Amino acid sequence: MRVGILTSGGDCQALNATMRGLALTLYRNVKDVEIIGFIDGYKGLMYEKYKKMKPKDFYDILNVGGSILGNSRCPFKRMRIIENGFDKVKAMKNTYKKLELDCLVVLGGNGSIKSANMLSQEGLNVIALPKTIDNDAWGTDYTFGYSSATAIATRYLDEIKTTAASHSRVFVIEVMGHKVGHICLSAGIAAGADVILLPEIPYDIKVVAKKVKETLKNEKNYAIIACAEGAISEADALMKKKDYKAKVLARNGRSVAYEVADELSQEIDAEIRVSCIGHAQRGGNPDSYDREISTRFGVEGARLIIKKHYGEYVVLQGNHVTHIPLEATAGKLKFVDTEGEIVQSAKLVGISFGE
Numbered sequence: 001m002r003v004g005i006l007t008s009g010g011d012c013q014a015l016n017a018t019m020r021g022l023a024l025t026l027y028r029n030v031k032d033v034e035i036i037g038f039i040d041g042y043k044g045l046m047y048e049k050y051k052k053m054k055p056k057d058f059y060d061i062l063n064v065g066g067s068i069l070g071n072s073r074c075p076f077k078r079m080r081i082i083e084n085g086f087d088k089v090k091a092m093k094n095t096y097k098k099l100e101l102d103c104l105v106v107l108g109g110n111g112s113i114k115s116a117n118m119l120s121q122e123g124l125n126v127i128a129l130p131k132t133i134d135n136d137a138w139g140t141d142y143t144f145g146y147s148s149a150t151a152i153a154t155r156y157l158d159e160i161k162t163t164a165a166s167h168s169r170v171f172v173i174e175v176m177g178h179k180v181g182h183i184c185l186s187a188g189i190a191a192g193a194d195v196i197l198l199p200e201i202p203y204d205i206k207v208v209a210k211k212v213k214e215t216l217k218n219e220k221n222y223a224i225i226a227c228a229e230g231a232i233s234e235a236d237a238l239m240k241k242k243d244y245k246a247k248v249l250a251r252n253g254r255s256v257a258y259e260v261a262d263e264l265s266q267e268i269d270a271e272i273r274v275s276c277i278g279h280a281q282r283g284g285n286p287d288s289y290d291r292e293i294s295t296r297f298g299v300e301g302a303r304l305i306i307k308k309h310y311g312e313y314v315v316l317q318g319n320h321v322t323h324i325p326l327e328a329t330a331g332k333l334k335f336v337d338t339e340g341e342i343v344q345s346a347k348l349v350g351i352s353f354g355e
């Protein structure tokens, strides 16, 4: 049996742990299994960049961050576009055929899963595993990388608190998460933020200012605003989609946290600073939960391959690792449940969402 594997999209902490779980299960349970590792995600499959893996490549990578195969972004939207006469989908199918693969394993986030589903519809045997620090993949309660990233964001918020206290400052701290607010919500609660701004709950800067003023008056000499990178004001949420897109583009990479700080400075008389955690959230080694769950995800992927049960997406439901059809999920986002217990508990301890 010959299995191809690739790590697609942004990296995260437990890619290697997941590949190890899958590879060790296959090596131990399938006779004559060969694993082909594609370099830099789908690009490796397109341009025939790969290496024949050996068991020893996988033995000691459980706690190592990043990906031993490398990552790249290959947006789904561009997959089907023929560029300079190069048909990417055809090229990937050709590589798959040429290498006589029995199956392709994709470790990826939403965009990559969409592409995996497309390849499955094109007739390849595909298994996908849920990767992303954002935890925004529909159909699974967990995507590996999320716990490690949230722990880093929490530590960062904690560390800002001491300097904020020394200087009696207000901090707006930007947290990753793309279009959803899962990391920001969890890290914000874990670090005791005063305000949490999420894409799912548009904020009113006057409400944010009121909460900050109350905090400075009644509770402590500093305030922490955890701001998701996709946070949006009520006014912006009412804009036409294309106008809002233009506004985001005009920011030219400057994060939304600066906008929040600018707006807030019009409302309160306090020193305000902005701090962005950035890619450190995807860096370093996986925490214990990510190592464990990724091993289980990898094992489930191998189980599916052994059963030749393709076109499936490995997911966590409750505390049970299982699988759902790839086509059921491809690309759907899982947002923060704004009426759910997590947000409600945060409100009960006094965290404001600026609404």
Ligand code: F6P
Residues within 6 Å of the ligand: 010, 073, 109, 132, 133, 134, 176, 177, 178, 229, 282
């Ligand atoms: O999807 C993971 C993620 O880290 C998002 O939280 C963030 O918006 C994005 O990737 C950053 O992407 P890049 O590494 O391409 O800058």
